Amino acid sequence: MVGRxxxxxxxxxxxxxxxPVSNGRSGRWRDHRQVINGILWKLRTGAPWRDLPERYGPWKTCHERLARWSADGTWDKILAAAQVKEDGTPVEWVISVDSTIVRAHQHAAGARKKGARFPATATEAIGRSRGGLTTKIHLAVDRRGRPLSILLTPGQAGDNPQLLPVLDAIRIPTPGPGRPRKRPDVLIADKGYAHDSTRALLRRRGITHVIPERADQIARRAAQGSSGGRPPGFDPALYRERNVVERCFNRLKHYRDLATRYTKRAVIYRGSLVLIAALIWLR
Known part of the structure; x- marks a missing residue:
């Protein structure tokens, strides 16, 4: 019987x-399903690792498995496998991109920079914004709100500079031979991505985009008169579908350990997000 x-x-x-079947040191791993269920309990409740119920085994084993598979890309492989459908693509390639800020708990700060067991970055994707210590999650989803790529930055980072890295991280495998698909048919994003250079780059890549203009851009073009050019194309009906990315953030934040970041290492926090993203695809 499957538990809640x-x-x-x-x-x-x-x-x-x-x-993996063997850990390469002492033979076979402890039961994988038991350990992953323990990880999911921790992510769902946000409780300390030491409070993990005994039915999931030692808490250190669950924590070690989460950290190891976040660092070696195992969770990313699971997400990639979950994203493959019968035709090898999501249902429709209408992509919505946005970001959300997550408060980092005080225990998430102070990660070691030297001698770290797992990959470390200069900031560990923790910065200071109006809300204090924060991490920003950049997310791309398909038309049904299923995650395609996840990127972390410090909380004060801007949205627009991360648009192309988020798009470049999209790699939907095909069942047979061939390269993974990366380029969407349509990109939907809010005014935070409404930069002229961004629009030009998307046009060069052949990506149709639905991004509203900011008020200052409209005023600047009006002040230039006929030389200001025409406004960029905008489909208000299609733009209303952007809410799917907001709903995906809500699904991720149903897990209390993701709604508030307690993990010191960015690679482990991102691995947790990727694991839950894979489960969203498998529902």
């Missing part, structure tokens, strides 16, 4: 073949 918030048989059938 635990892996379903359908999800486990996809995940199991992608997990």
């Amino acid at each position: 918030g635990e892996l379903t048989d359908r999800a486990w059938a996809l995940i199991e073949p992608l997990l």
Whole structure:
């Protein structure tokens, strides 16, 4: 019997073949499904690792497995496998991009820069904004609100500079031979991405975009008169579909350990997000 918030048989059938059989040191791992269910309990409740129920095994094993598979890309492999459908693509390539800020708990600060067991960055994606210590999650989703790529930056980072990295991180595998698909048919984003240079780059890539103009851009073009050019194309009906990315953020933040960042290492926090993103695809 599957407990609340635990892996379903359908999800486990996809995940199991992608997990390592041996840890290379002392033989076989502890039961993977038990450990992943323990990780999901921790992410869902936001409780300290030491409060992990005994039915999931030692808390150190669950924490170690989460950290190790975040660093070696195992969770990303699971997400990539979950994203493959019968035709190898999401249902429709209408992509929505946005970001959200997550408050970083005081325990998330102070990660070691030297001698770290797992990959470390200069800031660990923690910065200071009006809300204090924060991390910003940049997300791209398909037309049904399913995650395609996830990127972390410090909370004070701007949205527009991360648009292309988020798009470049999209790689939807195909069932057979061939390169993964990356380029969307349509990109929907808010005014935070309404830069002329960004629009020009999207046009060069052949990506139709639905991004509203900011008030200062409209006023500047009006002041230039006929030399200001025509306004960029904008489809208000299609723009209303941008809410799917907001709904995806809400799904991620149903997990209390993701709604507030307690993890010191950015790679582990991102791995947690990727794991839940894969489960969203498998629902």
